Amino acid sequence: MLKRKISRDTVHEHLIQKIYEQEYVPGDRIIETQxxxxxxxxxxxxxxxxxxxxxxxxxEYIPFKGVFLKKLNEDDLAIMYAIRAEIKGLAMSFPWTT
Known part of the structure; x- marks a missing residue:
């Protein structure tokens, strides 16, 4: 069975790739129509x-201005990594069924 890729997922992957490639840098406005x-x-x-x-x-969404790539500091990154690690740990311990 083939799964059809959801449009939202396509956009999400596109944006993450552009951020990774530094085509968007912290503070850049992300324009939805483009x-x-x-x-x-x-x-x-x-x-x-x-x-x-x-x-x-x-x-981050700023009312009446748009959506901008967030400027992260070291504390933000540390918290994000800690949360991600905790979620992965919980997912690995969950009794998955097939």
Whole structure:
């Protein structure tokens, strides 16, 4: 069975890749319409992906200004890594069933 890739996931992967490649640097504005046109995808999908990134602490929404790549300091990174490690540990200990 083939799984169809969800548009939101496509946008999420695209943005993470652009951040990794430093095409977006901390403080840069991420413009939803540009991403939507580039990927030929709805703005709604872009908005959903940006919300996920905001919840993860990667971007921040500033009312009436837009979405910006968040400037992280060492404390932010330490907290994010600690949370991620804890979640992975919990996931590994969960009794998964098939």
């Amino acid at each position: 991403i939507s046109k580039f990927l030929s995808i709805s703005q709604g999908s872009v908005r959903e992906a940006l919300r996920e990134l905001e919840q993860a602490g990667i971007v």
